[in-house]
Amino acid sequence: MTEETTGLRELKKQRTRQTLSETAIALFLERGFDQVSVAEVAAAAEVSKPTLFRYFPAKEDLVLDRIADHQGEAARVVRGRAPGESPLAALRAHFHARLDARDPVTGLCDVPAVLAFRDMVYSTPSLQGRLMRYAAEDERALAEALAETGADEAAARLAAAQIIAVHHVLARDNWQRLASGPVTAAVLDAAHAGAELAYELLGAGLAARGL
Amino acid sequence: MTEETTGLRELKKQRTRQTLSETAIALFLERGFDQVSVAEVAAAAEVSKPTLFRYFPAKEDLVLDRIADHQGEAARVVRGRAPGESPLAALRAHFHARLDARDPVTGLCDVPAVLAFRDMVYSTPSLQGRLMRYAAEDERALAEALAETGADEAAARLAAAQIIAVHHVLARDNWQRLASGPVTAAVLDAAHAGAELAYELLGAGLAARGL
DNA sequence: AAACTTTTGTTACTCGGTTGCATTTTACGT
DNA sequence: ACGTAAAATGCAACCGAGTAACAAAAGTTT
Numbered sequence: 001m002t003e004e005t006t007g008l009r010e011l012k013k014q015r016t017r018q019t020l021s022e023t024a025i026a027l028f029l030e031r032g033f034d035q036v037s038v039a040e041v042a043a044a045a046e047v048s049k050p051t052l053f054r055y056f057p058a059k060e061d062l063v064l065d066r067i068a069d070h071q072g073e074a075a076r077v078v079r080g081r082a083p084g085e086s087p088l089a090a091l092r093a094h095f096h097a098r099l100d101a102r103d104p105v106t107g108l109c110d111v112p113a114v115l116a117f118r119d120m121v122y123s124t125p126s127l128q129g130r131l132m133r134y135a136a137e138d139e140r141a142l143a144e145a146l147a148e149t150g151a152d153e154a155a156a157r158l159a160a161a162q163i164i165a166v167h168h169v170l171a172r173d174n175w176q177r178l179a180s181g182p183v184t185a186a187v188l189d190a191a192h193a194g195a196e197l198a199y200e201l202l203g204a205g206l207a208a209r210g211l
Numbered sequence: 212m213t214e215e216t217t218g219l220r221e222l223k224k225q226r227t228r229q230t231l232s233e234t235a236i237a238l239f240l241e242r243g244f245d246q247v248s249v250a251e252v253a254a255a256a257e258v259s260k261p262t263l264f265r266y267f268p269a270k271e272d273l274v275l276d277r278i279a280d281h282q283g284e285a286a287r288v289v290r291g292r293a294p295g296e297s298p299l300a301a302l303r304a305h306f307h308a309r310l311d312a313r314d315p316v317t318g319l320c321d322v323p324a325v326l327a328f329r330d331m332v333y334s335t336p337s338l339q340g341r342l343m344r345y346a347a348e349d350e351r352a353l354a355e356a357l358a359e360t361g362a363d364e365a366a367a368r369l370a371a372a373q374i375i376a377v378h379h380v381l382a383r384d385n386w387q388r389l390a391s392g393p394v395t396a397a398v399l400d401a402a403h404a405g406a407e408l409a410y411e412l413l414g415a416g417l418a419a420r421g422l
Numbered sequence: 423a424a425a426c427t428t429t430t431g432t433t434a435c436t437c438g439g440t441t442g443c444a445t446t447t448t449a450c451g452t
Numbered sequence: 453a454c455g456t457a458a459a460a461t462g463c464a465a466c467c468g469a470g471t472a473a474c475a476a477a478a479g480t481t482t
Binding site: 125128129130132133152154155157158159161162164165166168169170173194197198200201202203204205206207208209 | 381
């Protein structure tokens with residue numbers, strides 16, 4: 001899946017990249033995103049500052065790299081849906097499944113490290129901003145996938161925007177639920193109920209347009 | 212409507228604020244947001260750099276101040292709707308009305324200055340980011356207003372997210388329509404049709420929840 | 423091993439944004 | 453009208469993110 005041009009150099013690059021991201025996140029979690037300078041991160045990772053920026057175009061990307069693998073997930077789900085299944089049904093089923101798996105993207109993951117990570121992201125405006133821009137790309141990709149199903153292109157864009165927006169609300173709700181304590185059966189039920197409500201709201205209108 | 216503590220000082224402050232914003236936008240439109248430094252703006256407005264930042268917390272706010280009056284418009288529309296009218300119906304009617312008025316917020320305004328302004332915003336990532344954060348506040352306010360109607364709070368948050376997201380798509384679509392030329396009858400019709408489609412998609416699901 | 427390419431480090435820079443303090447300007451009591 | 457407190461400004465110096473230029477040190481290829 002990933003590029004594999006030449007052996008040794010590429011390996012070292014991957015390693016430096018990972019080291020940078022990991023030491024950065026560790027420092028950020030320890031003392032706060034804004035309280036740690038990139039110079040410190042570079043020093044801790046034993047790399048010069050320009051090198052750091054060759055790997056990550058901005059400080060925020062040191063953090064969000066970890067999330068980047070989920071890029072375009074919604075679009076993939078739509079494209080990989082079972083024959084005969086509507087895009088929305090596929091997305092709903094997928095979301096419920098991720099919920100059961102306590103996938104961090106759903107917000108429903110009480111592993112301390114993940115929780116601390118989310119706290120940091122939600123409490124740091126610049127990280128939120130960057131995250132929204134990732135979301136915009138997600139939305140664009142989803143709109144494309146929906147349009148491929150033969151739906152009206154305008155409708156596809158509108159639907160994609162609604163779906164992505166709703167997912168964020170759900171994730172945030174779930175994250176808030178975890179403020180009170182760990183994932184219990186009741187919390188899981190509430191999360192599923194929230195998702196059902198969301199897809200119910202989405203569904204009625206979108207179903208009429210074949211989505 | 213605005214604060215009016217003491218007469219003369221406040222007036223001068225308002226004037227400096229406006230001068231700053233106007234000279235900034237003029238310079239930005241002329242040479243691009245990233246190609247003009249805040250020091251230049253401050254100099255052009257005959258003000259020191261710290262003073263500039265006392266008025267505007269960030270460079271982006273020099274631009275977006277102009278848009279800030281629309282903050283919370285959706286929430287206001289919901290709160291000010293006619294008795295018996297559903298929130299969604301009020302929002303739909305309002306949007307169509309703004310469309311007919313060629314309100315810049317709908318994207319359907321071909322006044323050259325407005326057009327250039329939007330081009331700048333859409334082509335400058337940092338401005339987009341700031342704009343999204345304004346939108347988040349809009350969304351929060353709308354959710355609050357919807358919850359006041361007695362709807363389920365979770366549903367209100369979900370609906371608000373959908374509505375705000377959809378509005379942005381509509382505005383972007385309209386802006387793209389204007390890339391080809393001025394607002395003709397056909398363009399206006401298309402914009403109205405787009406809005407109708409959007410509210411149709413929203414409506415089915417939301418109506419069932421009393422929104 | 424030599425020649426070539428890619429990556430890195432060093433230094434120095436620009437720019438957005440802040441801080442501390444002295445200076446001016448406005449408001450207000452007498 | 454005058455003097456004083458409060459607020460706003462300017463100045464200078466500073467911090468941190470991000471970049472440019474160039475030299476040094478890899479890794480790759482023959």
